[in-house]
Amino acid sequence: MNLNYWSWDTFFDALPVVLQGLGITIGLTFASYLFALIFGFLWTFLRRVPNRFIHFIVTWTMEFIRSTPPLVQLFFIYYALPVIPYIGISLHPFACAVLGLGIHFSTYIGEIYRSGIENVDKGQWEASTALNISTWDKWRRIILPQAIPPTIPMLGNYFIIMFKEVPLASTIGVAGIMLLARSYGAENWSYLEPLTIVGIIFLVLSYPSAVLIKKLENRFNKRFDKNQIMKDKGAMQ
Amino acid sequence: MAEPIVTYKDVHKSFGDVEVLKGIDLDIYPAEKVAVIGPSGSGKTTIIRLLMTLEQPTAGDIIVDGRNLWKMEKNGKWIHANENHLRSIRGDIGMVFQHFNLFPHMTILENCMTAPVHVKNEEKSDVKKRSIEMLERVGLGDKLDNYPSQLSGGQKQRVAMARALVMRPKIMLFDEVTSALDPELVGEVLNVIRDIAENDDMAMILVTHEMDFALDIADKVLFLDEGVIAEQGTASEVIEHSENPRVQSFLQRFRG
Numbered sequence: 001m002n003l004n005y006w007s008w009d010t011f012f013d014a015l016p017v018v019l020q021g022l023g024i025t026i027g028l029t030f031a032s033y034l035f036a037l038i039f040g041f042l043w044t045f046l047r048r049v050p051n052r053f054i055h056f057i058v059t060w061t062m063e064f065i066r067s068t069p070p071l072v073q074l075f076f077i078y079y080a081l082p083v084i085p086y087i088g089i090s091l092h093p094f095a096c097a098v099l100g101l102g103i104h105f106s107t108y109i110g111e112i113y114r115s116g117i118e119n120v121d122k123g124q125w126e127a128s129t130a131l132n133i134s135t136w137d138k139w140r141r142i143i144l145p146q147a148i149p150p151t152i153p154m155l156g157n158y159f160i161i162m163f164k165e166v167p168l169a170s171t172i173g174v175a176g177i178m179l180l181a182r183s184y185g186a187e188n189w190s191y192l193e194p195l196t197i198v199g200i201i202f203l204v205l206s207y208p209s210a211v212l213i214k215k216l217e218n219r220f221n222k223r224f225d226k227n228q229i230m231k232d233k234g235a236m237q
Numbered sequence: 238m239a240e241p242i243v244t245y246k247d248v249h250k251s252f253g254d255v256e257v258l259k260g261i262d263l264d265i266y267p268a269e270k271v272a273v274i275g276p277s278g279s280g281k282t283t284i285i286r287l288l289m290t291l292e293q294p295t296a297g298d299i300i301v302d303g304r305n306l307w308k309m310e311k312n313g314k315w316i317h318a319n320e321n322h323l324r325s326i327r328g329d330i331g332m333v334f335q336h337f338n339l340f341p342h343m344t345i346l347e348n349c350m351t352a353p354v355h356v357k358n359e360e361k362s363d364v365k366k367r368s369i370e371m372l373e374r375v376g377l378g379d380k381l382d383n384y385p386s387q388l389s390g391g392q393k394q395r396v397a398m399a400r401a402l403v404m405r406p407k408i409m410l411f412d413e414v415t416s417a418l419d420p421e422l423v424g425e426v427l428n429v430i431r432d433i434a435e436n437d438d439m440a441m442i443l444v445t446h447e448m449d450f451a452l453d454i455a456d457k458v459l460f461l462d463e464g465v466i467a468e469q470g471t472a473s474e475v476i477e478h479s480e481n482p483r484v485q486s487f488l489q490r491f492r493g
Contacts, residue, residue: 126291127338131352131404132327135320141351145342 006192014194018181022201025176028097029163035102036109036162037155043110044117062107071168074100078172097169105162112154116147149220156213160206167198177201240303242267242407242440243288248297250283257283259464261297267407268438272451272472275461276487281444284461285410288442289332290323301326302407328357331406335413337393339385345372345396346381349403357404364403371399375429391422395429402433409433411443423447430454448491452476460484 046058065073077100082090091099120143128138167178181198185191241264250258257280265271273281286292288299290306299306308315309322340348349368353359372378375395377388385393394414401409411430415423427450434441434454445451451458451472458475460468460483468481479485 121338123334123336123338124340126289127334127340129291129327130289130330130332130334131400132324132356133352134324134356137355141355142340146340 007190010188010190011193011197014181014184014188015197017184018177018194018197018201021175021177021180024094024174025166025178025201026205028094028101028169028174028176029159029166031094031098032101032105032166033159033162035098036105036158039102039106040109040113043106044113047110047114062110065104066107070101070104070165071171073104074168074172076100093169093173096172097166097174101162101165101169105158108158109155112151112158113147116151117143119150120146152220153213153217156210156216159213160209163206163209164202239266241265241300242302244298244300245284246298246300248287248299249295250280250287250292251295256295257464258287258294261466263459263466265408265440265442267440269457270434270441270455271443271457271459272455273442273444273459273461274446274448274451274475274487275459275467279461280464281461282412285332285412285442285444288408289330289410290327302329328404329407330410331401331404331408332410332412333394333397333401333414335417337385337390337397337417339393339396339400341385344382344384345377345388345399348385348396349400352400353403368399368403371403372396374402374432375399376425389422390418391425394418394426398426398429398433402437406439408440408442411441411445413444413446415445415447446491448476448488460487462487 043058043062047055047062049055049058074097077091078093078096082088124142124146125138128142133142166176170176170179170182173179177198181194182191184194243263243265245261245263248258248261249256261280261284263284273284275281283292287294288301288306294307298308304326305315305318306323306326307318309318310316339345340351343351346365346368349371350361350364353364353367354361369378369381372381375398377392377395377399380388380392385396388396397414414430415426418426427447430441430443430450431454433439443451443455453472455472457469458472459466460475460479460481462483468475468479468484475484476488479488
């Protein structure tokens, strides 16, 4: 088979160029994810404020953010935000991407936290009250340690989903692998090899991440001694 | 006679349109053992949940050791108690639940230690020593590092009692603590309660279906019916010699 449209020379020529953006792509993934994890807490707690008005505002803001494409949000933050009088600020593309992707995904992460918290038995709250545990310690030592571990697989999935949305940042000029591949393509008039490289990089990173998350999940389960429960169940059958 | 440690003054509680407590007046004295009996839905559990601050009364006052539990004075006016006020009183009260409510992510020793260490800021080594003593007392000294999921229901409930005792409450509340247990495990839990009742000088309020046990350890028995205290007195007065037809039919149903 003669693949005359595919050139290994171009491939190996483009590879180091594209790889230069890997640090930015991975850095942006982690930064946005961290932002989303923290901001997600904010949503979760704001929704718990016992005030109908705040609850209404927060719920609809989350709905709005979730129902608009992340690409539009990125463009808005990068192009439109700076021209708004008084509050308008002009940010570095990387910061815009962290803000845009971080806020978008924080709404999903906030939902995950909420489901985790709601799954903690009501009796756990009551026992904490009966032991006179402070509100802060209640969250920190009793509720969250039970609410978060079961959500780790879901949180992990969102990490990988977010990683795959990071190339969107190339549209506002973040020099990750996607932008470098596109500019290599434009300069050399060959898009096939550099974009294939981008695809391979994503595959090579996503798959091990999924495996890693699975491992992490098992480790957290062990802390909860679920294995012991499984063993007990096995012994009973 | 000494001052009561807990006083209910015309306490009412409604859930939506349903009034569960319709005016409860009650004095409980230090070291007194009180059993609360009555048909399900009569408001037994609600009485102690109000005292544990798990529910708010709709009307009336609950006085704990001379202080109003659900109200506080501010600038000469009585306002609804805030969390700080509740916390300052709640420390005197401990509770054991029907479904144990142990913390599943902690070993049973950690279950006992977490509140004294973080709530009362006590020295960790003291708390550890006291927790181990308490767990030995309830017969679980060999399970310190086990997780709740590895214990039987009776063992879980004994841990829950040790956990409450380590806090050294002045008043202990027991909310149908044997109702979720398999019949063969009830005895071991009742033995621990009996041990506490005989050797500790705290006041105890037991909501229970164990009539014979209540008769045995209680100084005072309350018969609750449709949100009011229909009958109260010593165990033998209420359980054996009551002339109230509601009490009689309830006991008859119970004893078959």
